[in-house]
Every structure is written in structure tokens, then in C-alpha cells.
Amino acid sequence: xxxxxxxxxxxxxxxxxxxxxxxxxxxxxxxxxxxxxxxxxxxxxxxxxxxxxxxxxxxxxxxxxxxxxxxxxxxxxxxxxxxxxxxxxxxxxxxxxxxxxxxxxxxxxxxxxxxxxxxxxxxxxxxxxxxxxxxxxxxxxxxxxxxxxxxxxxxxxxxxxxxxxxxxxxxxxxxxxxxxxxxxxxxxxxxxxxxxxxxxxxxxxxxxxxxxxxxxxxxxxxxxxxxxxxxxxxxxxxxxxxxxxxxxxxxxxxxxxxxxxxxxxxxxxxxxxxxxxxxxxxxxxxxxxxxxxxxxxxxxxxxxxxxxxxxxxxxx
Amino acid sequence: xxxxxxxxxxxxxxxxxxxxxxxxxxxxxxxxxxxxxxxxxxxxxxxxxxxxxxxxxxxxxxxxxxxxxxxxxxxxxxxxxxxxxxxxxxxxxxxxxxxxxxxxxxxxxxxxxxxxxxxxxxxxxxxxxxxxxxxxxxxxxxxxxxxxxxxxxxxxxxxxxxxxxxxxxxxxxxxxxxxxxxxxxxxxxxxxxxxxxxxxxxxxxxxxxxxxxxxxxxxxxxxxxxxxxxxxxxxxxxxxxxxxxxxxxxxxxxxxxxxxxxxxxxxxxxxxxxxxxxxxxxxxxxxxxxxxxxxxxxxxxxxxxxxxxxxxxxxxxxxxxxxxxxxxxxxxxxxxxxxxxxxxxxxxxxxxxxxxxxxxxxxxxxxxxxxxxxxxxxxxxxxxxxxxxxxxxxxxxxxxxxxxxxxxxxxxxxxxxxxxxxxxxxxxxxxxxxxxxxxxxxx
Numbered sequence: 056x057x058x059x060x061x062x063x064x065x066x067x068x069x070x071x072x073x074x075x076x077x078x079x080x081x082x083x084x085x086x087x088x089x090x091x092x093x094x095x096x097x098x099x100x101x102x103x104x105x106x107x108x109x110x111x112x113x114x115x116x117x118x119x120x121x122x123x124x125x126x127x128x129x130x131x132x133x134x135x136x137x138x139x140x141x142x143x144x145x146x147x148x149x150x151x152x153x154x155x156x157x158x159x160x161x162x163x164x165x166x167x168x169x170x171x172x173x174x175x176x177x178x179x180x181x182x183x184x185x186x187x188x189x190x191x192x193x194x195x196x197x198x199x200x201x202x203x204x205x206x207x208x209x210x211x212x213x214x215x216x217x218x219x220x221x222x223x224x225x226x227x228x229x230x231x232x233x234x235x236x237x238x239x240x241x242x243x244x245x246x247x248x249x250x251x252x253x254x255x256x257x258x259x260x261x262x263x264x265x266x267x268x269x270x271x272x273x274x275x276x277x278x279x280x281x282x283x284x285x286x287x288x289x290x291x292x293x294x295x296x297x298x299x300x301x302x303x304x305x306x307x308x309x310x311x312x313x314x315x316x317x318x319x320x321x322x323x324x325x326x327x328x329x330x331x332x333x334x335x336x337x338x339x340x341x342x343x344x345x346x347x348x349x350x351x352x353x354x355x356x357x358x359x360x361x362x363x364x365x366x367x368x369x370x371x
Numbered sequence: 372x373x374x375x376x377x378x379x380x381x382x383x384x385x386x387x388x389x390x391x392x393x394x395x396x397x398x399x400x401x402x403x404x405x406x407x408x409x410x411x412x413x414x415x416x417x418x419x420x421x422x423x424x425x426x427x428x429x430x431x432x433x434x435x436x437x438x439x440x441x442x443x444x445x446x447x448x449x450x451x452x453x454x455x456x457x458x459x460x461x462x463x464x465x466x467x468x469x470x471x472x473x474x475x476x477x478x479x480x481x482x483x484x485x486x487x488x489x490x491x492x493x494x495x496x497x498x499x500x501x502x503x504x505x506x507x508x509x510x511x512x513x514x515x516x517x518x519x520x521x522x523x524x525x526x527x528x529x530x531x532x533x534x535x536x537x538x539x540x541x542x543x544x545x546x547x548x549x550x551x552x553x554x555x556x557x558x559x560x561x562x563x564x565x566x567x568x569x570x571x572x573x574x575x576x577x578x579x580x581x582x583x584x585x586x587x588x589x590x591x592x593x594x595x596x597x598x599x600x601x602x603x604x605x606x607x608x609x610x611x612x613x614x615x616x617x618x619x620x621x622x623x624x625x626x627x628x629x630x631x632x633x634x635x636x637x638x639x640x641x642x643x644x645x646x647x648x649x650x651x652x653x654x655x656x657x658x659x660x661x662x663x664x665x666x667x668x669x670x671x672x673x674x675x676x677x678x679x680x681x682x683x684x685x686x687x688x689x690x691x692x693x694x695x696x697x698x699x700x701x702x703x704x705x706x707x708x709x710x711x712x713x714x715x716x717x718x719x720x721x722x723x724x725x726x727x728x729x730x731x732x733x734x735x736x737x738x739x740x741x742x743x744x745x746x747x748x749x750x751x752x753x754x755x756x757x758x759x760x761x762x763x764x765x766x767x768x769x770x771x772x773x774x775x776x777x778x779x780x781x782x783x784x785x786x787x788x789x790x791x792x793x794x795x796x797x798x799x800x801x802x803x804x805x806x807x808x809x810x811x812x813x814x
Binding site: 094095 | 422423
């Protein structure tokens with residue numbers, strides 16, 4: 056990260072405002088962590104329930120900095136060749152075939168075996184050079200001249216080995232390729248890792264990152280988010296639906312509605328031209344933010360009560 | 372790194388947040404960036420650098436609020452007229468008379484620092500520290516001032532003296548509150564450690580009910596360690612050397628060309644355990660903790676079938692499949708919905724039950740774990756059946772909660788069972804239990 060972004064990261068309110076312009080409402084805690092991550096040149100590890108905008112945070116940072124976003128989606132079985140680099144095996148093979156004549160030419164029939172080997176040794180590294188290297192997200196991120204935002208998404212889904220392998224990248228911003236050597240970053244990328252906490256990440260990984268826990272937002276923040284994301288919705292309805300969602304989160308259900316689902320619901324209500332919540336409307340649109348049969352039943356039980364509560368909260 | 376941050380980090384460590392050196396360096400950098408001025412900002416920054424999981428964030432928040440609290444020496448004396456401090460008074464008296472809140476706090480903190488208040492460990496030390504800090508702050512000077520003012524006899528000076536007397540109590544209260552607060556902050560780790568050592572070495576039969584919660588925490592932690600340690604063990608079986616015999620056999624189909632190489636695998640069998648537990652009153656507590664331990668272990672690393680007996684024997688594996696561990700253990704101990712007679716312990720009937728119904732659970736790969744005091748109420752000991760089990764299984768481990776001198780006394784049949792046990796151990800503390808479980812998991 057070069058100093059040209061220093062102005063953008065001069066203070067925490069500056070970050071908050073900048074993010075707001077990119078349609079992302081942050082809590083102070085989030086902005087502080089981003090501020091520190093920039094100045095300490097540390098990766099951020101973002102944890103929190105699904106759908107609170109962890110991935111979105113990385114995208115917003117990229118927009119804010121006007122840098123490309125390089126994304127590495129983690130999954131079980133992800134390994135170096137998919138994350139870091141791969142030799143273009145096909146190209147290597149093709150070239151050896153095409154250059155067969157050349158090779159024959161190089162190695163004279165009269166040459167002894169050892170002479171031929173010696174001759175070939177003069178060219179040995181050609182097939183293992185940059186031309187035959189396919190950079191994958193991590194390497195790509197290190198090569199960007201102007202810096203980049205590197206998002207390593209759902210790192211908890213990857214294996215322990217991959218996590219260990221990430222350590223080198225995260226602490227020193229370098230990777231080692233046996234045939235070429237150690238590659239240092241041109242400009243240090245801004246790294247964001249996200250985790251859904253399906254498993255405990257290793258101490259070593261956590262130690263190298265700043266940690267940010269994004270919980271479900273409080274009502275005021277959630278209203279702000281809705282207003283920014285769905286600008287056309289009325290203030291009254293926002294208040295009602297946020298109150299409703301916040302109450303649903305308190306119920307004992309399998310999967311609580313996330314912010315993205317709140318946004319979806321707000322959009323649907325807007326399309327339906329609703330200006331007030333009423334039980335029938337909620338029942339018809341329930342499946343947008345409740346995704347399990349059991350959950351739907353539980354919410355339906357409380358539906359009437361919750362709707363009146365939400366409507367009353369808005370003074371309607 | 373400055374002293375305040377250092378103290379704060381050691382406080383956090385004491386409260387159970389793991390903080391490495393590199394993280395404390397990060398915190399120091401962060402503090403240099405944001406400064407101490409804005410409380411909220413400081414808290415957010417330190418949280419990002421130091422607390423790395425949701426539970427840690429909570430601990431952090433609590434510690435932060437207590438550590439950086441400044442609400443001492445509230446100005447409750449405003450209703451009293453401020454008096455001019457006379458020449459020659461001690462600085463403490465002066466500050467009190469002038470209502471210098473900031474001065475008082477600074478003096479108190481300084482005094483606490485020189486007296487190393489952060490080394491406080493036990494609640495019995497509290498009054499000692501209070502006295503030392505008061506001494507450091509200049510309580511003697513204050514007392515002398517009061518005495519002299521009384522002796523001088525003029526109405527105004529005795530009023531000042533009375534005022535100082537009151538202020539003396541005020542200082543005392545505040546220092547005590549401060550020490551109390553710091554005690555809670557700093558002592559946590561040591562006291563907890565002592566309690567844990569105590570709990571781990573106490574006989575489980577003597578354990579008081581109120582420690583159960585803590586015991587469970589300790590067990591959970593131990594179990595997690597064991598799980599972490601052993602869950603990685605499937606990895607080495609992935610690579611290996613060429614298995615020549617297997618390769619030859621499999622490649623006969625290709626006219627003997629070694630077309631499809633086979634690799635040697637390090638096969639690691641997960642331990643197969645049959646736990647047979649006496650749940651009569653004399654042993655029941657131990658059973659509780661053993662089961663908590665065993666079923667806390669990951670299903671990936673150990674395979675368990677469990678049986679309980681008292682007057683007869685029955686299988687309880689299914690209880691653990693239906694209910695969460697804690698509830699299952701409670702159900703088993705109460706015998707809820709289980710065909711078990713909780714009368715006198717009867718090894719005769721129980722062993723016969725096992726032989727008739729469940730002998731097939733024991734194979735040459737099974738480790739049999741029997742937990743009981745072998746007090747058979749003078750029934751037939753059925754050593755024949757135990758011998759049979761012993762010959763069938765890989766290993767027979769008997770855990771006896773009684774201490775060795777009592778084995779074989781009265782109705783104890785331990786001496787007769789001894790020849791058939793591969794391992795025989797006295798087992799009545801958490802430490803014993805842990806060792807047993809560890810040895811089960813070892814290859």
C-alpha cells in the first residue's frame with residue numbers, strides 16, 4: 056500500500072464517510088480496524104454470522120481505494136496449485152513438441168551422451184520460467200504494481216495445510232516457488248480474510264491478523280443500511296421491517312435472517328408497493344428471509360404479534 | 372512499550388486471552404497511532420489487535436472497562452466549603468482540602484505502582500495492600516495534621532480537623548475500592564490455577580457439587596487438547612512406500628506388467644473401546660466424569676460402546692446418540708428409561724448379563740475398560756467370564772476408585788480379578804482419568 060492513499064485513511068470518520076459513499080455503512084469498530092490495518096500493514100480477519108457483509112467489506116475497500124479486487128474462494132481441498140501458481144503443463148508439452156527439430160539440431164548425432172546433456176543444461180530453465188507459469192490469485196495479488204485488495208474468502212473452509220501455507224504470504228507478503236525463487240510483493244496488498252467460524256482457525260493465523268468481529272447490526276445501523284441500499288423505500292416501512300427482523304433474530308430458529316436478506320425483503324416490499332406491514336403481506340413474503348420449513352412455522356406462530364409490534368413501533 | 376499497556380496485556384492474559392509477543396507489538400503500534408486520548412477509539416483499536424475471537428472480545432471488553440476506570444474520588448464533598456490549606460501541612464491534606472481529584476487519583480495510582488499492586492494474588496492480601504498504599508500516599512502526615520489542628524484549639528482549626536477526619540474515611544474507602552477492583556483484575560489467573568490444581572488432584576468422590584461447573588470446564592479443555600492432538604493422525608496414512616506384494620497380486624491381471632502400483636498404507640485404527648461402568652453409589656461420581664471425558668472425544672478418533680451395571684447390566688450407547696452428553700450422563704445416573712436395577716451391586720449377575728447379550732462387542736481389537744470397586748456383596752465373582760473377556764479383547768483395563776490398601780478387603784473381589792487385567796489402576800482424580808484416556812488414544 057503506497058502513501059498515495061494516506062489521505063483516504065487519515066482519520067476514522069474519513070473512512071466511514073468514504074465507505075458510505077460506496078454504499079457501505081460501517082460501525083465505528085469496523086472503520087477503526089480498517090484504519091489500523093492500513094497503517095500497520097496487517098491483514099484483517101473478519102468473522103461473524105453469515106450475511107453481515109464480510110465479503111462486501113473487502114469489495115468496498117477495493118472501490119474506496121480504486122484498486123482491483125482479487126478474490127480467492129476457499130474450499131476443502133484447495134491447494135497451492137489453485138491458489139498460488141501452476142506450471143502450464145500443456146504449453147510446456149506443446150513447445151517441446153514444436154521445438155523438437157531445434158532440439159535435434161542442438162544435440163548433434165555425433166555428440167556423446169554427456170556432451171548432449173551439457174548442451175541441454177545451457178537451456179534448462181527455459182521451460183520453468185515466467186512464460187510457463189500460470190499465476191493464481193495469491194501470486195497475482197503480489198505482482199500487482201499499484202497494489203490490490205486481496206480477499207481470501209471463507210478461509211475456515213480450507214484445510215489446515217492450506218492455512219499453514221498462507222502464513223508466509225500473510226506475514227511477509229512473499230511466496231516461494233522452488234524453480235524460480237522467492238517472490239516479494241511489488242506493493243503490499245490489502246488483505247482481507249473472512250471466516251464463518253465453521254472451525255477454529257489456528258493461533259498462528261490469528262496472530263498475524265487484526266481481528267474484526269462483525270455482529271448483526273443494531274436497529275439504527277440496520278435502518279441506515281436499508282436506506283442506503285434501497286433508497287426509494289419509505290422511512291416508516293424501513294422502521295417497521297427492521298423492527299420485525301430484529302425481533303425474528305431473537306426467536307429460536309435454525310438460521311436467523313441476515314442483513315442481505317433484510318435488504319432483499321425491503322426490495323420485494325418496494326416492488327409490491329407496500330407502505331405498511333400487515334400479517335398477510337408478511338406471510339406471503341416470509342420465505343425471502345426465512346429459509347427452513349421449521350423456521351417458517353415458528354415465525355408464523357409469532358407472526359401476528361410481531362407485526363403489530365413492529366407497526367406500533369413506527370407509530371402507525 | 373509503555374507500562375500501562377504492558378499491565379493491561381498481562382491483565383488480559385490473566386483473564387484467559389492468549390496474547391503473543393507479536394500481538395502486543397501490534398497493540399503498541401496501534402496505541403502509537405491512535406493515542407490514549409479517545410477512550411472509544413483506544414478500545415476498538417486494542418480489540419482488533421489483541422482479542423481474536425468472539426468470546427475473547429467479550430473478556431476484552433470487560434477487562435478494558437475495569438482497567439481503564441477513572442471513577443475514583445468522586446467529588447461528593449462539594450457541599451462542604453473548601454478551606455485554605457495552612458502552611459506546613461502534608462500534601463495529602465492539602466489535596467483533600469482543596470478537592471484536587473486528579474491529584475488524588477495520580478497519587479493513589481503512583482502509590483499502587485510502587486507497591487506492586489499488580490502482584491496481588493489472594494484476597495487475604497487486600498487489607499495489607501490498602502494499608503501500604505495509604506502509607507505511601509501519606510496517611511501519617513494527614514494524621515499528624517489532624518492531631519495538631521485539634522491541639523491548637525481554635526474553632527476554625529478544629530472545624531478543619533473535623534473536615535479532614537471525614538476526608539480520611541473518604542480516602543480510605545476509595546483506596547479500598549480501588550484495591551478491590553485491581554484484585555479482581557490481577558488475581559484471576561493465580562487463584563484459578565490454584566483451584567484447578569486442587570480440583571484435578573481431589574478425589575472425585577469428595578468433590579463438592581458447587582465445583583461441578585468448573586470441573587466441566589476443565590474436562591472440556593482437556594478433551595479439546597486430546598481432540599486436537601489426535602485428530603491429525605489420519606494424515607500419515609496418506610503417503611507411503613510401494614507395497615510390492617500387493618502390487619504383484621493386483622497386476623497379475625495385466626500379465627504381470629506392473630501397471631498399477633499399490634502403495635503401502637500406514638493404517639491407523641481408531642481405538643475401539645467398550646466401557647463397562649459400575650453406577651452404584653460408591654462409584655457413580657467417577658462414572659459421571661469418565662463418561663463426560665469419553666463422550667467429549669470426537670467420534671472420529673474413538674469408537675465407544677458403553678454399558679452400565681449395578682444389580683444387572685445394560686447397554687447405554689444409544690442414550691448418548693439421542694441426548695447431548697450432559698443430559699445423557701444425568702439420565703444414565705438416574706437410570707431414567709433404562710432397564711436397570713439400582714439395588715446392591717452384583718458382579719455375578721452383571722457379568723452373566725454381559726456374557727449372554729453383549730459378548731460380541733468384544734473383539735481382538737477392543738479395549739475393555741471396566742470401572743468399578745469390585746465390591747460384590749459376597750456374590751459369586753464370576754472370574755471365569757472375566758477371563759473370557761480378557762482372552763478375547765486386545766486389552767483389559769480395570770479402574771478402581773478405591774486406594775490400593777483396600778483392594779481385597781471385606782467383600783472386595785479385586786484380588787481375584789487382578790490376574791485377568793492387563794492394566795489395573797487406582798483411579799479417583801481427574802488427573803488419573805486424563806492419563807487413562809490419553810493411554811487409550813496412544814497408538
